[in-house]
Amino acid sequence: GENVEQHPSTLSVQEGDSAVIKCTYSDSASNYFPWYKQELGKRPQLIIDIRSNVGEKKDQRIAVTLNKTAKHFSLHITETQPEDSAVYFCAASRVQAAGNKLTFGGGTRVLVKP
Amino acid sequence: DSGVTQTPKHLITATGQRVTLRCSPRSGDLSVYWYQQSLDQGLQFLIQYYNGEERAKGNILERFSAQQFPDLHSELNLSSLELGDSALYFCASSVGGQQDEQYFGPGTRLTVT
Numbered sequence A: 001g002e003n004v005e006q007h008p009s010t011l012s013v014q015e016g017d018s019a020v021i022k023c024t025y026s027d028s029a030s031n032y033f034p035w036y037k038q039e040l041g042k043r044p045q046l047i048i049d050i051r052s053n054v055g056e057k058k059d060q061r062i063a064v065t066l067n068k069t070a071k072h073f074s075l076h077i078t079e080t081q082p083e084d085s086a087v088y089f090c091a092a093s094r095v096q097a098a099g100n101k102l103t104f105g106g107g108t109r110v111l112v113k114p
Numbered sequence B: 001d002s003g004v005t006q007t008p009k010h011l012i013t014a015t016g017q018r019v020t021l022r023c024s025p026r027s028g029d030l031s032v033y034w035y036q037q038s039l040d041q042g043l044q045f046l047i048q049y050y051n052g053e054e055r056a057k058g059n060i061l062e063r064f065s066a067q068q069f070p071d072l073h074s075e076l077n078l079s080s081l082e083l084g085d086s087a088l089y090f091c092a093s094s095v096g097g098q099q100d101e102q103y104f105g106p107g108t109r110l111t112v113t
Helices: none
Strands: A002-007 A010-014 A017-027 A030-037 A045-051 A056-059 A062-067 A070-078 A086-092 A108-113 B006-009 B010-013 B019-024 B030-040 B042-050 B051-057 B064-068 B074-078 B087-094 B110-111
Touching: A002 A086, A010 A017, A017 A086, A017 A108, A017 B110, A030 A062, A045 A056, A045 A062, A056 B042, A070 A086, A086 B042, B006 B051, B010 B019, B019 B110, B042 B064, B042 B074, B074 B087
Parallel strands: A010 A108, B010 B110
Antiparallel strands: A002 A017, A017 A070, A030 A045, A030 A086, A056 A062, A062 A070, A086 A108, B006 B019, B019 B074, B030 B042, B030 B087, B042 B051, B064 B074, B087 B110
């Protein structure tokens, strides 16, 4: 089955700096890669996703890049703010008619220091 | 608010007992997914239903079962509970079909004592 590795496990950045989280996946058939943000005690919230036919996607201060050959994808947060502090999860999925189960990475705890 | 609802928010029960967790998907969504989040295992996929039928299964224990009803709400049944079953259980929903986003409910925190 799919295996997703996520690094780093913790990340501390100064407000205004950029944060980068990297994930690798094992199943070359995976074609959907979402990122979720989870604040303490809250639900995982979908913040951005990318599909295998696209190499990069951007939404305001967040962007995701995908390298299918190397089987890795990354989340970039620019101009970080204290409210960006949370745990971020990457996930991978082989979307097909039979189902769309997400395999998650282990998470990255991001702390943005004011 | 994602539009996915889950009840109850918290559940405290004893080992050996059985509980039922409930999930209502977003309006219009046909797929429901169940995930378990524990400190040592992270977020783990349990099972998916699409329009009443089981579509995908993860490492769900035999003591756990689920179903999706005609009104599309879903229930996750956990029986013969063990201490290690203590976790956050999330339900997510999506429109269904291929390449669709999953939106998570607020979760049910289960504590087994």
